[in-house]
Amino acid sequence: xxxxxxxxxxxxxxxxxALRDVSVGFDRARIHAVVGQNGxxxxxxxxxxxxxxxxxxxRLTIGDEAVPVGSVRASRRSGVELVHQSFALPPSFTxxxxxxFGSIERTAPVYSRRALERRWADHxxxxxxxxxxxxxxxxxPVETQQAVEIARALVSDARVLILDEPTAVLAxxxxxxxxxxxxxxxxxxxxxxxxxxxxxxxxxxAETVTVLRAGSLVExxxxxxxxxxxxxxxxxxGTTGATDDxxxxxxxxxAESTARAALExxxxxxxxxxxxxxxxxxxxxxxxxxxxxxxxxEGNGQRTLVNALAALAPLESGRMTLAxxxxxxxxxxxxxxxxxxxxxxxxxVEGLSLGSALWQNWSxxxxxxxxxxxxxxxxxxxxxxxxxxxxxxxxxxxVDQPASTLSGGNAQKVILAREIDDDATLIVAAQPTRGLDIxxxxxxxxxxxxxxxxxxxxxxxxxxxxxxFDISDRIVVLVSGRVAGEFxxxxxxxxxxxTMTAAHx
Amino acid sequence: MTSRLLTVGRxxxxxxxxxxxxxxxxxxxxxxxxxxxxxIVAGAFIAxxxxxxxxxxxxxxxxTAVGVLVAFRCGYFNIGAQGQFYFxxxxxxxxADAFGGGPPVFVIPLAIAAGVAGGALWxxxxxxxxxxxxxxxxxxxxxxxxxxxxxxxxxxxxxxKDASGxxxxxxxxxxAAALRIATSSGVSFTLxxxxxxxxxxxxxxxxxxxxGVLGSLAGRNPVMVVWQGARSSRIGLAAFLxxxxxxxxxxxxxxLGPSGRLLGGxxxxxxxxxxxxxxxxxxxxPATAVVSIFFGGLAAASLYLPVIAGYxxxxxxxxxxxxxxxxxxxxxxxxxxRSRAAA
Numbered sequence: 001x002x003x004x005x006x007x008x009x010x011x012x013x014x015x016x017x018a019l020r021d022v023s024v025g026f027d028r029a030r031i032h033a034v035v036g037q038n039g040x041x042x043x044x045x046x047x048x049x050x051x052x053x054x055x056x057x058x059r060l061t062i063g064d065e066a067v068p069v070g071s072v073r074a075s076r077r078s079g080v081e082l083v084h085q086s087f088a089l090p091p092s093f094t095x096x097x098x099x100x101f102g103s104i105e106r107t108a109p110v111y112s113r114r115a116l117e118r119r120w121a122d123h124x125x126x127x128x129x130x131x132x133x134x135x136x137x138x139x140x141p142v143e144t145q146q147a148v149e150i151a152r153a154l155v156s157d158a159r160v161l162i163l164d165e166p167t168a169v170l171a172x173x174x175x176x177x178x179x180x181x182x183x184x185x186x187x188x189x190x191x192x193x194x195x196x197x198x199x200x201x202x203x204x205x206a207e208t209v210t211v212l213r214a215g216s217l218v219e220x221x222x223x224x225x226x227x228x229x230x231x232x233x234x235x236x237x238g239t240t241g242a243t244d245d246x247x248x249x250x251x252x253x254x255a256e257s258t259a260r261a262a263l264e265x266x267x268x269x270x271x272x273x274x275x276x277x278x279x280x281x282x283x284x285x286x287x288x289x290x291x292x293x294x295x296x297x298e299g300n301g302q303r304t305l306v307n308a309l310a311a312l313a314p315l316e317s318g319r320m321t322l323a324x325x326x327x328x329x330x331x332x333x334x335x336x337x338x339x340x341x342x343x344x345x346x347x348x349v350e351g352l353s354l355g356s357a358l359w360q361n362w363s364x365x366x367x368x369x370x371x372x373x374x375x376x377x378x379x380x381x382x383x384x385x386x387x388x389x390x391x392x393x394x395x396x397x398x399v400d401q402p403a404s405t406l407s408g409g410n411a412q413k414v415i416l417a418r419e420i421d422d423d424a425t426l427i428v429a430a431q432p433t434r435g436l437d438i439x440x441x442x443x444x445x446x447x448x449x450x451x452x453x454x455x456x457x458x459x460x461x462x463x464x465x466x467x468x469f470d471i472s473d474r475i476v477v478l479v480s481g482r483v484a485g486e487f488x489x490x491x492x493x494x495x496x497x498x499t500m501t502a503a504h505x
Numbered sequence: 506m507t508s509r510l511l512t513v514g515r516x517x518x519x520x521x522x523x524x525x526x527x528x529x530x531x532x533x534x535x536x537x538x539x540x541x542x543x544x545i546v547a548g549a550f551i552a553x554x555x556x557x558x559x560x561x562x563x564x565x566x567x568x569t570a571v572g573v574l575v576a577f578r579c580g581y582f583n584i585g586a587q588g589q590f591y592f593x594x595x596x597x598x599x600x601a602d603a604f605g606g607g608p609p610v611f612v613i614p615l616a617i618a619a620g621v622a623g624g625a626l627w628x629x630x631x632x633x634x635x636x637x638x639x640x641x642x643x644x645x646x647x648x649x650x651x652x653x654x655x656x657x658x659x660x661x662x663x664x665x666k667d668a669s670g671x672x673x674x675x676x677x678x679x680x681a682a683a684l685r686i687a688t689s690s691g692v693s694f695t696l697x698x699x700x701x702x703x704x705x706x707x708x709x710x711x712x713x714x715x716x717g718v719l720g721s722l723a724g725r726n727p728v729m730v731v732w733q734g735a736r737s738s739r740i741g742l743a744a745f746l747x748x749x750x751x752x753x754x755x756x757x758x759x760x761l762g763p764s765g766r767l768l769g770g771x772x773x774x775x776x777x778x779x780x781x782x783x784x785x786x787x788x789x790x791p792a793t794a795v796v797s798i799f800f801g802g803l804a805a806a807s808l809y810l811p812v813i814a815g816y817x818x819x820x821x822x823x824x825x826x827x828x829x830x831x832x833x834x835x836x837x838x839x840x841x842x843r844s845r846a847a848a
Contacts, residue, residue, distance in 0.1 A: 310732065333734035344732055353726035360718050361729075368735045372716040372743065375709065 002064065003028040003191035004049060004080065004160050009058030009069075011044050011215075013405060016397055018044040019055065020215045026160075026208075031182055031192045033206030033224065035199075035236055037409065037437040040212040042195045043085065046162045049193070050082035051075030063159060076104050079159035083149050083166060085408075085435070091138035095131050095148055096120050102152035120155075127151045128181075142298075143174040150181065154190075161185065162193040167201055168435040179205040197437035199229045199236075211235045233438060260288045261321065262426040262457025268308060268318035275303040277481040281318070284476060284483065286426065286457040291448065293472030294461040297500055301481030302461045303345060306430050309459075310342055311335055323425045333368060339425030343415055343432050345461075347408070351415045354404035358396060359385040361403050362418050385417075392417040393443070409440035416447055426457045433467065445471050465493065512787035513795070516832060520785070520799070523827040531820065540814035548809030549802030554690070558808070561691025561763055563801025564700045565590075565755040565772070567794055569779035571707045572624075572751030574788045578711065579744035580724030585631065585646025586752040587776025588653030589624040593753025594760045595660050596623025598677060598767045601760070602665055605681040613684055617699075617757045624753015625746045627653060632745025636738035642745075654770065661767040675769030684761060691763030699758065707751070708790040720744060752776065778804075778825070785832050 005025035011018045019041045026032050036042050047053040049060065054070025061067065062078035089098045096116040117133040124133060129147040131140055140148065146166060153161055163182075167175045182192050182205060196202050202209055203224055209232065211219035219235050263286040272278040276299050286292045296302060307313035309320070311332040319328045322338045332340075344350035352361050359378075362385035367376070386399050394413045396406065403411060412432065420427060429448060433441040448458050448471065462468050468475055469491045477485045477499045485499040524545075528538035549559050569586050576583035597620035604612045631645035658675050665677035687693035711717045723730045723740050731737050755775075764771060782800055786792035807821035 312731070331734070331736075332732075333736070336734045342732060349726070349728050350732045351729065353722045353729045355725035356722050360722055363718065364722055364730065364733045364735075367715040367719050368730070368733045370715065372719070372739070373710065373714050375713050376715055376718065378713065378718075 001028040002026065002061070004063075004193070005061040006045075006048065007059040007061070009045075009048055009055045009060070011041070011048060011053055011055045016395075016405070017215050019048065019212075022058070022212070022215075022217045024210055024217060024220050025061075026191060026193060026221070028159075028191050029186060029189050030207045031186050031194065031205055032221070033202045033209045034193060034195045034212065035197055035202055035209060035232070035437075036212035037197070037236060037439050040236075040437070041215040042197075042212055043164055043407070045212065046082055046164045046193070046195055049075065049160075049162055050080055052082070073104070076156070079157065081153035081156075081158040081161055083146070083153050083161070083163045085164040085168065089137045089145065089149055089152065091136070093137050094133065095124065095129075095135050095137065095140075096133040098137055098148060098152055099123065099133075099155050103155040123155065124151060127154065142169050143177070146170070146178070147181070154185075158190065160191045160193065162195070164195045165197065165435055166194065167196060167198065175201065197236075199232050199438065202232065203227060203229065236438065260324070262286050262288045262290075262323060263309075263459070264319075264321040265309075266319045266321075268320060269316045270304055270308050270313045271316060272481075273304055273307065273313060275307070277301050277304065279304050279308055279481045282478075282481070282483055286459055288425070288457050289452055289455045290473050291452050291458040291460060291471055293468035293475040294459060294478055295465060295468055295475050295496060295500060296463075296478035296484075298463050300478045302430070302478060304481060305478065306342065306345065306428055306461065309335075309340070309428055310344075336365070337369060339423055341419040341421070341424045341427045343412075343419050343427070343429040345430040347411055347415065347434075352403045352411055355402055357400045358389065358394075358403055358406075358414060359399040361414060362388060362399075365418050388417045389414060392447075408435045409437060412436060412440065412444070416444065420447055420451055422454070424451060424456050426459070427451055428459045428461075430461045431463070432460065433462070433464075441467075465496065469493075513785070513789070513792040516785040516787065516796075517799075519831040520828050523831045524824065527820075527824050527827050530823075531816070536816055536820075537814065541810070541816065541820070544809045544814040544816070545803065545806040547813060548806030552809060555805060555809075557690055557692050558805035559798060559801040560697070561801070562804035563797045564691075564696060565759050565775060566779055566782055566800055566804075567797035568700060568703060568755040568758070569752045569776060570782040570786070570793050570797055571704065571790060572748040572755075573779050574783040574786070574790065574793060575707070575711060575720070575751070576628075576744045576748035577783060578717075578724050578788050579720040579740060580727060581632070581635065581741060581744050581748075582643050583628060583631070583646050583745060583748045584643060584780060585628065585649040585653075585776070586748070586779050587773075588646070588650040589627045589749040589752035590756040590759075590772070590776050591653040591657045592627040593620035593624035593756025594764075594767060594771075595657060595756075596620050596753065597757035597760045598660070598665060598680070601680045601684050602678060605684070609683045613686060613761065616684065616761060617754065620753045620757020620760070621750045622753065624756060625750035627753070628745040628749020629742070632742050632749075635745070636741040650776070654773075657767060657771075658769040661769045665767060667766070677767035679766040680761060685765060686758070687762035689763050689765065693762070696758060696762050703751070703754065704790065704794060707747075710747070711790055716740070716743060752779075774825075781825075781829055781832060785828075 002025040007023045009019055009022045022045065034042055034045060044053055048055050051070060051072040051074055059066060060069050062080055065078060067078050068074050099120045100116050120133055129151050131144050131148055137145060166178060170178060186192055206224045208221040209224050210221055265282055265284040268279055268282045270279045279301055294302060304313055308315060311330065315328060319326060322335055322340055325338060327335050327338060348354055359382045363381045382399050389396060392413045394410050403414065432444050452458055460468065460471060475487045475491060475496065476483055477496060479500065487496055528541055531541055532538040549555055569590055573583065573586050597616040600616040600619040627649060631642045631649060634640035634645055635642045661677040662675035667676045667678045670676045686695045719730055719735055720740055723737055727737050759772065778800055782793060782796045786796040803821060807818060810816040810820050811818050
């Protein structure tokens with residue numbers, strides 16, 4: 001029995017073909033993975049199924065019934081629900097309100113909060129979501145928000161649930177819990193389509209694997225059982241040579257004790273921000289040509305640390321030295337002039353202006369330095385940005401296209417192309433691979449290693465310990481805004497894990 | 506460039522639809538619609554001196570609209586161009602009155618500079634409140650319009666009151682003839698030259714300076730430029746100052762040119778038409794010039810509609826309103842308002 005089928009689906013955005021003649025049918029009550037590199041068309045595929053994107057050609061069948069393409073209403077009526085990559089629930093809603101207004105059934109024009117909470121109590125309990133119905137969405141941790149979003153998708157008896165890169169925002173234990181949740185849904189008869197890009201996760205949860213490459217379907221419904229990671233990597237990338245997650249471990253002999261310091265943070269403390277706890281007496285040294293990994297459970301001061309380095313959270317006490325110069329009171333512009341580069345946490349908010357042209361996004365770093373009313377040559381900046389983006393193998397049609405037209409991995413490469421230059425002395429990379437596929441990840445790690453080879457200091461903040469183990473010369477663990485421990489290779493996973501969670505035990 | 510032409514073309518198509526809709530309504534109301542189109546074209550371009558009338562309105566509209574455009578691009582919805590225009594005219598009038606007998610070579614530039622400063626100051630306080638405290642600039646600049654209109658009434662019937670006037674209209678003493686840069690026809694070489702120079706300069710500022718590009722980045726995502734190290738409050742204040750300064754310049758030129766004196770409530774819709782023009786033009790300076798001439802033509806034609814086609818004078822207001830409705834429905838999404846949370 002087929003739960004959802006596409007036939008000959010083609011989607012084009014301007015000059016870019018996002019999906020080319022994709023035909024596939026997913027069996028009922030199973031977990032199907034859809035994988036591919038960034039820009040392979042995974043999200044577009046999900047959106048076609050959900051009716052958000054209208055393909056230029058092709059048919060959509062849901063539960064053996066033809067459904068008009070490009071109609072969210074029609075797709076949802078037929079039981080297809082999409083859980084978005086970035087959550088789409090209104091932050092100011094309570095959980096009960098999100099469930100009520102997420103359903104497509106007609107809601108009463110007047111309602112009371114208590115009536116809503118009564119109405120949805122059973123639903124939330126049956127899905128085992130650890131949230132109260134009166135909680136506001138914005139106050140919930142990311143993992144719970146996602147659980148609520150899944151619950152929202154299931155309010156009107158969904159038969160096909162599509163999740164677009166649900167693991168990108170989750171810590172490892174939360175990923176396990178998500179997979180358990182998906183298996184329970186599958187057992188209750190729901191067909192699950194999950195878009196993933198980590199091979200390990202695919203093999204952990206999926207029963208079949210479908211691979212997209214550059215908009216075309218290259219593998220259809222391969223059984224996941226017994227599949228070798230290398231084979232799957234080959235199918236995704238189209239070349240051999242990638243190991244699991246595409247990252248080749250390397251041992252880097254950093255002569256860190258003798259190297260000059262790219263960054264010295266001495267006794268740095270800040271105030272708490274809405275984004276996380278205060279930094280408390282953080283002392284951190286990053287040598288030139290050294291990669292320091294910052295490990296920690298999310299929300300333990302990583303964001304505050306990046307804000308403090310960027311001079312966006314003022315230091316209450318302590319000193320900061322960048323490449324030998326005291327910058328404790330210097331604004332970000334001066335720090336950038338000293339070679340500070342930042343790959344921020346929020347790619348689409350802090351990193352790029354999505355509505356603006358690629359060349360403007362790329363040029364921003366050059367434009368902020370110098371007098372504001374000086375004349376510039378847009379043509380020169382256009383061609384310079386075209387060269388840079390090509391060198392960083394960004395998939396784009398024109399430097400005049402808005403950044404919003406790029407996939408997540410390509411967008412991240414635009415930021416790398418801007419932030420990693422020859423004048424960089426300290427690169428702060430906050431979750432640089434979040435939401436990226438294996439090829440793009442390998443690309444990012446290689447870029448950071450190259451920067452290290454040029455004698456640049458690098459700080460990598462990641463919630464993925466495997467990643468940090470691979471790339472870091474040294475790992476510093478943050479707990480509640482304090483440095484709780486420092487580790488050197490070979491890394492002891494259990495010791496680091498214990499340090500990370502000590503404050504929670 | 507082609508995409509921008511497309512935007513303008515699409516906007517002009519909406520204008521055409523608006524005109525067509527109006528024609529149908531007028532026809533049903535018993536006015537010959539063919540006469541409407543004829544009168545508009547005649548009044549704007551064909552009748553004797555029609556081109557002059559069109560330019561007379563197109564020039565202040567253009568200068569003001571370019572000011573609006575700068576603020577909009579940077580993400581600030583300065584809708585106070587009308588008030589800034591008035592304060593420009595008031596400041597210029599004070600200078601012209603105080604130095605009426607001085608050498609025009611000095612007094613005229615001084616009056617114009619005063620106009621620019623007056624308009625800029627009337628935009629500075631909403632700008633300061635916006636970047637410092639996050640006060641909604643839509644409210645402050647809109648309210649500023651009412652204050653400016655009352656200030657104009659006060660100045661024209663108080664400090665600069667024309668003693669020889671009838672008193673029915675608040676009218677100030679006329680500007681000395683030697684200081685006028687255009688007659689009441691509103692077009693002269695000096696005036697056109699100033700407008701062209703300012704237009705080119707502002708095109709450079711918007712398209713060819715670091716401020717222009719960063720401003721448009723900030724207009725779409727203020728957080729991103731902060732992470733690049735830009736001081737967003739400075740970009741914001743500069744946007745307000747440019748915006749108000751240009752409206753003030755238009756006010757000064759209007760005073761020293763066609764108006765020749767302050768009149769209570771003169772050119773009452775100019776600042777709002779300028780907003781419309783900037784949006785129709787897709788916030789591009791060259792397109793703003795073209796669209797300004799079109800709207801200047803409509804303004805000129807409003808004199809002809811009653812005379813030639815027997816339409817009530819309010820017909821032009823109805824046409825303008827119809828255009829506004831269609832354009833705003835179309836033009837807003839391209840530049841979204843920056844959210845309060847981002848400030």
